[in-house]
Amino acid sequence: MRSAIEVENLSFKYMGSEFFTLRDVSLRVDEGEFAVIAGATGCGKSTLFKCIIGLIPQMYQGDYSGRVRVKGIDPSRVPISRVAQLAGLVFQNPDNQLFALTVENDVAFALENLGLEREEIERRISRAFKIMGIEDLRNKSPFELSGGQKQRVAIASVLALEPEILLLDEPTSSLDGATAKKLLDELREINRRDGITVLISEHRLDLVLREASRLIVMDEGKIIADDDPRSVVRRLLSEDYDAVELPKLSKIAWSLRLCGDGAIPLTQKEFVGLMLRCSR
Amino acid sequence: MIEFEKVTYTYPSGVTALRDISLSIGGGEIVALMGENGAGKTTFLKLLNGLLKPTSGVVRVDGVDTRTTTVASLARLVGLVFQNPDSMFFCPTVLEEVSYALIQFGLSKEEGAKQAEKTLISLGLWHLRNLSPFTLSGGEKKRLAIAVVMAWSPKYVVIDEPTSGLDGRGKRTLKELLEELLRGGKCVIISSHDVEFVSEVASRVVLLRRGEVIADGPSEEILTNTELLTSASLLTPQIPALFKELRDQGFRGLNHRCIKMEDALRELSSLLGRPNLDLRSGSA
Numbered sequence: 001m002r003s004a005i006e007v008e009n010l011s012f013k014y015m016g017s018e019f020f021t022l023r024d025v026s027l028r029v030d031e032g033e034f035a036v037i038a039g040a041t042g043c044g045k046s047t048l049f050k051c052i053i054g055l056i057p058q059m060y061q062g063d064y065s066g067r068v069r070v071k072g073i074d075p076s077r078v079p080i081s082r083v084a085q086l087a088g089l090v091f092q093n094p095d096n097q098l099f100a101l102t103v104e105n106d107v108a109f110a111l112e113n114l115g116l117e118r119e120e121i122e123r124r125i126s127r128a129f130k131i132m133g134i135e136d137l138r139n140k141s142p143f144e145l146s147g148g149q150k151q152r153v154a155i156a157s158v159l160a161l162e163p164e165i166l167l168l169d170e171p172t173s174s175l176d177g178a179t180a181k182k183l184l185d186e187l188r189e190i191n192r193r194d195g196i197t198v199l200i201s202e203h204r205l206d207l208v209l210r211e212a213s214r215l216i217v218m219d220e221g222k223i224i225a226d227d228d229p230r231s232v233v234r235r236l237l238s239e240d241y242d243a244v245e246l247p248k249l250s251k252i253a254w255s256l257r258l259c260g261d262g263a264i265p266l267t268q269k270e271f272v273g274l275m276l277r278c279s280r
Numbered sequence: 281m282i283e284f285e286k287v288t289y290t291y292p293s294g295v296t297a298l299r300d301i302s303l304s305i306g307g308g309e310i311v312a313l314m315g316e317n318g319a320g321k322t323t324f325l326k327l328l329n330g331l332l333k334p335t336s337g338v339v340r341v342d343g344v345d346t347r348t349t350t351v352a353s354l355a356r357l358v359g360l361v362f363q364n365p366d367s368m369f370f371c372p373t374v375l376e377e378v379s380y381a382l383i384q385f386g387l388s389k390e391e392g393a394k395q396a397e398k399t400l401i402s403l404g405l406w407h408l409r410n411l412s413p414f415t416l417s418g419g420e421k422k423r424l425a426i427a428v429v430m431a432w433s434p435k436y437v438v439i440d441e442p443t444s445g446l447d448g449r450g451k452r453t454l455k456e457l458l459e460e461l462l463r464g465g466k467c468v469i470i471s472s473h474d475v476e477f478v479s480e481v482a483s484r485v486v487l488l489r490r491g492e493v494i495a496d497g498p499s500e501e502i503l504t505n506t507e508l509l510t511s512a513s514l515l516t517p518q519i520p521a522l523f524k525e526l527r528d529q530g531f532r533g534l535n536h537r538c539i540k541m542e543d544a545l546r547e548l549s550s551l552l553g554r555p556n557l558d559l560r561s562g563s564a
Contacts (some may be wrong), residue, residue: 039447040448095364170418176512179513242448243447246448248518249522251541252541252545252548268522279552
């Protein structure tokens with residue numbers, strides 16, 4: 001399997017800060033993976049994303065050491081626009097991404113800068129709007145939208161670039177449950193159908209883990225766990241680790257000692273299966 | 281008491297965000313305003329402290345019509361924490377950010393700093409006091425925004441999407457904080473679509489859809505009604521969804537109104553015939 005993202009011994013300290021936000025982080029994400037990064041706020045997730053797309057060290061100053069490669073390219077040394085065509089980042093706060101007078105112009109902006117033909121721009125915009133279910137917002141100002149609507153527009157802007165790697169920094173934080181679930185289903189579908197690599201930081205593990213092939217946990221700038229989701233959840237429960245909000249069903253199964261040495265349930269179906277076995 | 285009497289709000293663009301809302305919110309409760317994105321939750325919250333005035337109808341805060349008073353005077357009573365904390369910050373340091381409003385409300389610089397210190401310590405933010413608010417992480421910014429409002433101790437604490445950007449530990453701290461506010465006689469109003477958090481903290485849920493109240497009642501009643509939640513684009517919380525599935529699979533005697541983790545553990549251990557099970561600490 002070819003690597004999509006490689007990070008080796010990456011450390012970064014923002015200028016003026018007393019401590020390193022990333023401390024000797026090493027990570028490899030292969031093409032086609034759907035990986036989730038979890039961790040307490042301030043653990044370095046967003047900083048890691050900024051390093052992957054080259055915003056750090058190109059736009060943020062500080063102490064940077066280590067090596068990052070995105071599809072073999074060093075994002076610290078090539079124009080950010082080139083990295084953006086390979087890896088698109090959806091920011092945590094959509095206000096950081098929106099600026100145009102209409103939603104359509106906002107999504108079209110980056111595409112126009114890529115020099116695409118009008119028909120291709122229209123095709124990509126229509127596809128991204130359809131995926132995010134925002135066709136009705138097309139002619140509205142981004143600034144009169146609700147928080148969740150803004151988030152969907154911000155994701156559509158990145159989807160329209162059709163990058164090979166999608167990085168999403170807490171994309172569901174201001175979405176209602178149904179929209180969040182729909183988005184995660186769509187991301188999984190894009191991942192499976194188009195082979196797009198997805199790296200997503202997320203607090204709502206109950207929604208995202210059922211789709212994930214891998215769970216990476218960061219704490220104070222370091223990666224402290226990186227394995228299949230069930231193994232990581234079991235380990236965090238056994239260590240009484242509380243910085244990450246684990247699915248309630250997993251916590252209940254663990255507290256009731258339902259699983260013994262077996263797999264920790266991540267879904268309702270798995271939990272019910274365990275209950276049926278335990279009550280026989 | 282905050283009262284909404286036939287309140288409608290239409291934005292200058294012509295979009296009606298709230299339509300004919302009548303309800304009252306008193307002390308001693310944590311009320312969660314829920315609904316899909318764009319349902320009118322944030323508009324509702326901005327009407328509480330007079331940032332928006334009703335297009336028709338009346339909003340009264342402790343008997344005062346919000347149209348007849350200033351936002352500044354209402355702010356002492358109603359503290360509003362915005363969804364996006366960045367829109368609240370402008371001071372060079374965290375400590376000054378929290379002290380600022382206190383000084384504007386008449387405290388001396390020393391008194392303001394002392395009260396700010398107390399608040400920052402209680403929210404676990406004291407170690408960040410000398411940093412710029414803009415360099416904080418998303419969750420830290422959220423806690424700071426809450427600290428700014430908490431510092432002057434308003435009677436009504438209103439928080440727009442309090443859990444967005446918060447991790448597990450942050451949510452637990454927030455839950456304890458809201459419960460402490462409740463014990464202190466405050467009224468807490470939050471807007472949220474985090475059904476898991478709301479099911480653990482709120483005593484009452486007001487459900488909005490397209491600017492109208494479609495349900496208003498005890499959390500146990502509303503958060504176990506899947507049909508109602510689905511109509512508002514919300515997911516059923518994990519525990520009531522699980523209990524329904526278990527009942528469908530033939531497990532009898534499970535409470536139809538169970539929404540809290542602690543109650544679920546008790547019910548399930550009893551169902552499994554292990555009522556005295558020493559539940560693993562910390563994991564709940």
